[in-house]
Amino acid sequence: MSLRTYFFAGLLAIGSAVVAAAETQLVMVEEKGCIWCARWNEEIAPIYPKTSEGKAAPLRRIDIHAPRPDDVDFARSLHFTPTFVLVVDGQEVSRLEGYPGEDFFWGLLEKMLADAAIETTGS
Numbered sequence: 001m002s003l004r005t006y007f008f009a010g011l012l013a014i015g016s017a018v019v020a021a022a023e024t025q026l027v028m029v030e031e032k033g034c035i036w037c038a039r040w041n042e043e044i045a046p047i048y049p050k051t052s053e054g055k056a057a058p059l060r061r062i063d064i065h066a067p068r069p070d071d072v073d074f075a076r077s078l079h080f081t082p083t084f085v086l087v088v089d090g091q092e093v094s095r096l097e098g099y100p101g102e103d104f105f106w107g108l109l110e111k112m113l114a115d116a117a118i119e120t121t122g123s
Helices: 003-022 035-043 052-056 102-115
Strands: 024-030 059-063 083-088 091-097
Touching (some): 024 052, 052 102
Antiparallel strands (some): 024 083
């Protein structure tokens, strides 16, 4: 094989890995005036994107009163804020309703990711 073939094969492999990672997201369903949303925003939001969990499942926010996004298929209705929905390839795979505090949040999120076979490093 030529060097060019190896080069393009490498680009394809890297591109596939980037696409796969981008298909996983943590959707936070929130609303104005939600004290538990505000608490999560204070305790977790500043560090979430810097964590291995945040890199494996980037955060996406939606308002509970807004129309549902067309690219996410929720397994059931959304009633509580905050609700954290783990989405893979546009499909809900698990959810956490409410915010149980920083200590419990990380453990529950780690379980959600592990159950969905989403790899994080350095947890």
